Amino acid sequence: MTAVIKPAPVRKSVKVGAPIERAFDIFTTGLGRWWPRSHSIGKSPIASAVIEPRAGGRWYEIGEDGSECDWGEVLAWEPPTRVLLAWRIGVDWQFDPKLLTEVDVRFTAIGDGETRVELEHRQLENMGEAAAKAREVFDSEGGWGGLLAAYRSAVETP
């Protein structure tokens, strides 16, 4: 029997004072205007961040030296209601094309010029596997039963 580490997805919601089209545009094509500069994986300090506006488009940061560092790609592009992104950054803080976690962002118009943005970062269990860099470890008995139970309760505690 294979034990599966399954951390709860990260879920966030924010209400913004803009119509849905504008909220979607600023989130996606305007990413570089607001993405915190502290959240960077490149060797050079981050100058901007880009989501290419199409399914299959790249999602990456641009360093001050012009270098580009991939984060993942656009899995679904459904303006102005949804963008689904692949986040392929591992726990060693490197881009890993084999790692897939998903960031699902949904936009809902609420009343006059307001939009609710709901974000879910899921499949974090894939990151847990990358963390161990040893999938067989999770498949082996090796005393992981208790560990997994402890881990699950730790990550699911709100």
Place this chain on the structure above:
Amino acid sequence: MSYDYAAMVALADPTRRKVFELVADRPRSVAELTRVLPVSQPAVSQHLRVLREARLVRAEARGASNIYHVDPQGLASMRAWLDRMWDDALDAFKQEIGSAKEQAR
């Protein structure tokens, strides 16, 4: 965010990741780890210290030596880091929308 970062940085070093994998495979002592790694015992101890500080492993005293186990706290902290990262990011997004609206007026 220095602490949660530590788990990721700790695993970036290939030798340290190997130490972590071995400990994840089953609990081991420094001496056991040194036997299967191409580095000295002080070096193994140093890697374990970094992994401990990142809360990826924990030590349990057994007789004269420590036995190292995987610490689930380190993995949980990675999720916590992402949780905070998205808080920061959405706060910044909301502010950008607010300032864009002011400019439009």
